[in-house]
Amino acid sequence: MARTEQSDITLHRVGLHKEIMKLFSESPRVYYKGMATEFTSNQVHEIFAQEGDFGLPGVIGSGTAIPFDDFAMPYSITVTPKKRAIGFSVTTEAIETEQGYGVISRRASKLADSMLKGREAEVANHMNLATSTAAGDKGPDAVALASTSHPLADGSTWSNYGVSSALVTLGVQNLENAVQEIRSQKSHRGDPFPAMGPYILIVPPGLEMLAKRITGAKSYPQSNDNDPNPVGDTISHVLVNPYITSTTTWALLSSNKNEHGLGFLVRRGMRTDMWKDHNHDAMMTALTEIYTKFNRGARGFQYLNT
Numbered sequence: 001m002a003r004t005e006q007s008d009i010t011l012h013r014v015g016l017h018k019e020i021m022k023l024f025s026e027s028p029r030v031y032y033k034g035m036a037t038e039f040t041s042n043q044v045h046e047i048f049a050q051e052g053d054f055g056l057p058g059v060i061g062s063g064t065a066i067p068f069d070d071f072a073m074p075y076s077i078t079v080t081p082k083k084r085a086i087g088f089s090v091t092t093e094a095i096e097t098e099q100g101y102g103v104i105s106r107r108a109s110k111l112a113d114s115m116l117k118g119r120e121a122e123v124a125n126h127m128n129l130a131t132s133t134a135a136g137d138k139g140p141d142a143v144a145l146a147s148t149s150h151p152l153a154d155g156s157t158w159s160n161y162g163v164s165s166a167l168v169t170l171g172v173q174n175l176e177n178a179v180q181e182i183r184s185q186k187s188h189r190g191d192p193f194p195a196m197g198p199y200i201l202i203v204p205p206g207l208e209m210l211a212k213r214i215t216g217a218k219s220y221p222q223s224n225d226n227d228p229n230p231v232g233d234t235i236s237h238v239l240v241n242p243y244i245t246s247t248t249t250w251a252l253l254s255s256n257k258n259e260h261g262l263g264f265l266v267r268r269g270m271r272t273d274m275w276k277d278h279n280h281d282a283m284m285t286a287l288t289e290i291y292t293k294f295n296r297g298a299r300g301f302q303y304l305n306t
Contacts, residue, residue, distance in 0.1 A: 030116070031241045032123035034200065036264040036293060037257040045080040046265060048296045049073035050140040053187045074153065074188050075140035079294040081267040086114050087286030089277065111287050115270055122293050124243035126262050127202065127251060130303045131161065139261065139295045146251075146303035158186045160298050168304035170207050170250050172214050172221050176231045178252050182302040195254035195300040198236035202251045204244040211238045211250070249305040260300030266291040 039046070054069045088107050129137045130146035138144060141151055148159040162168040162178065179199070187193035203211045213221060215235040220227040236255040254260045267290040274285050 030120075031239065031243065032120050032264065034239045035126060035202065035241065035253065036123045036262045037260075038264045038266060040266050041081075042267060045078050047076055047078050048140065048263070048294070049076040050188070050261075050297045053189050053191065053193075055189050056191070075142070077138075077140040077294065077296070079263075079265050079292060081265050081290045081292045083288060083290045084115070084118050085286060085288045086111060086118075087284060089280070089282045089284050091280070091282045093281075107285070111285070115287055115289060118289070119264075119291070120241075120243045122291065123262075123264055124241055124245075125293055126295065127241070127244045127249060127303075128246070130249075130251075131305075136292075137295075139297055141297070145262075145295045145298055145301065147298065150298055152186060152190050153188050154190055156190065160185065160302050162302070162304035168306055169248070170203070170210055170214075170304075172229070172231060174304070175201070175214060178302050178304060179231060179234050182252050182254075182300070185299050193299060195256065195259040197234045198255050199234055199252040200255050201235050201238045202244070202253055203238060203240055204247055204249065205240055205242050206247045207250055208238065208240045211240075246305060249303070251304065252302040254300035256300075261296035261298060262301065263294045263296050264291065265294055 050073060052070075052072045052074050054071055058067050060066065088111065090107070125137075126145065131144045132138075133144050143149055143151070144161075146161040148161050148163065149157045150160065151157055160182070162174075162181070168174060179197070182199065183194040183196060185193055185195065201211055201215060214229075215232045215238060217229045217232060220229050239253075253262065268288075270287055270289050272285070272287055274283060276282075277284050
């Protein structure tokens with residue numbers, strides 16, 4: 001019995017999905033996993049609270065009542081993943097003349113690459129939009145991820161944003177300053193709350209070689225001194241991300257995912273769909289995902305840009 005054209009093509013759906021997922025998972029160009037902590041949820045949205053803290057314990061005398069403190073969650077943020085989609089159409093004539101699966105398979109690799117680039121661009125926006133005050137870019141404290149005015153409980157502020165050009169151009173001294181700044185960050189109560197490292201040094205491609213020279217040198221780099229290079233020991237590795245749009249921006253991120261707030265929320269992973277467009281005698285293939293970047297808080301992240 002002769003098989004129908006549609007049955008011939010749709011039999012490829014399982015193979016197509018496997019091909020796409022294989023290419024997606026085996027790509028050597030994956031940067032986003034080193035920049036953000038991934039969460040999964042099947043809810044319409046998730047609420048992330050910024051953790052509070054207790055004050056310092058007081059000195060009390062014998063028989064004196066123990067003081068009780070409030071461990072309030074000072075801020076929270078509602079995160080709603082967004083649906084992403086891309087697809088292609090192949091006419092039955094193209095399928096027939098190109099032996100069917102070969103045409104689809106080549107396009108499958110491009111679709112997988114497109115979806116991976118979507119994730120990369122989204123997570124890289126933690127850097128590209130670090131100073132943005134748009135609703136989708138602000139953190140639980142209602143200011144930008146990188147800001148000089150993160151609020152504290154007593155009404156004062158703290159900063160994780162280096163803005164003076166004399167202090168933020170990537171170099172050994174400025175990297176030392178950045179390490180000192182990230183280790184001076186405060187809790188919501190204003191107590192020391194440092195991310196002690198080691199840190200990931202995030203840079204665009206144009207700063208890669210400089211970053212590796214600075215962090216890899218055993219002696220003090222960019223000088224004739226024989227002093228040791230202490231800052232190199234504070235960096236776990238250099239993360240070079242080509243999706244960072246600025247050529248001068250760089251950042252320190254705690255390598256401990258519990259110490260930083262850069263997040264990536266996935267509601268649903270990649271799904272492959274195929275259907276017949278009878279009006280145009282073509283086969284339609286689409287990929288969809290649902291995800292978004294978000295930040296749970298600015299601590300453990302130090303951003304610098306000239």
